[in-house]
Amino acid sequence: SQTIHQWPATLVQPVGSPLSLECTVEGTSNPNLYWYRQAAGRGLQLLFYSVGIGQISSEVPQNLSASRPQDRQFILSSKKLLLSDSGFYLCAWSDVPGGRTEAFFGQGTRLTVV
Amino acid sequence: AQSVTQLGSHVSVSEGALVLLRCNYSSSVPPYLFWYVQYPNQGLQLLLKYTSAATLVKGINGFEAEFKKSETSFHLTKPSAHMSDAAEYFCAVSDGGFQKLVFGTGTRLLVSP
Secondary structure, rough: OOEEEEOOOOEEEEOOOOEEEEEEEOOOOOOOOEEEEEEOOOOOEEEEEEOOOOOEEOOOOOEEEEEEEEEOOEEEOOOOOHHHHHHHEEEEEEOOOOOOOOOOOOEEEEEEEE | EEEEOOOOOOEEEOOOOOOOEEEEEOOOOOEEEEEEEEEOOOOOEEEEOOOOOEEHHHHHHHHHHEEEEEOOOEEEEEEOHHHHOOOOEEEEOOOOOOOOHHHHOOEEEEEEE
């Protein structure tokens, strides 16, 4: 069966520090991968999605970037964190592009920028 | 472009009462619709999905939702609330093509004894 791993679970980082969140999927090949951010009371905002290695689409221009160095690995990064980057970050995958099937979510990373 | 509106950021019910969480969507093509549940500090779990088959969709944990095209709605219901149902619920829509899932802002369900 397929599983998705996301780490760390919680992270407290100072303003201006770098960020690296990692997500890996097991049990499937060529998944479609997504990074979402969830801010309190604001639902889920899609940040990036990827349909293959090295293929990244950005939904919202901001202080973050994403990379997909391997088929089942998706990394969210920042060179310098801002206070506004605080939130709950969720990685997800689907076996079909877009919304024809459901997305499966990781457990999330709670990021607090101080 | 698709969009989703969830009416009510918080819904409170008593244990054993009917649960009704509202979702209205906007889509220029027949939509794909989903309900997810999120427990505190966890990811989202799929409750049920509508993909143009039966309009009444049954999901996990006794939840169901009915697709009503004329009302552009996909409300989530459960006949009898349980304490363990307390969580945040998200409705999502897609046009089924290579478009992202668009999520609503969520409804927090509170269940009192």
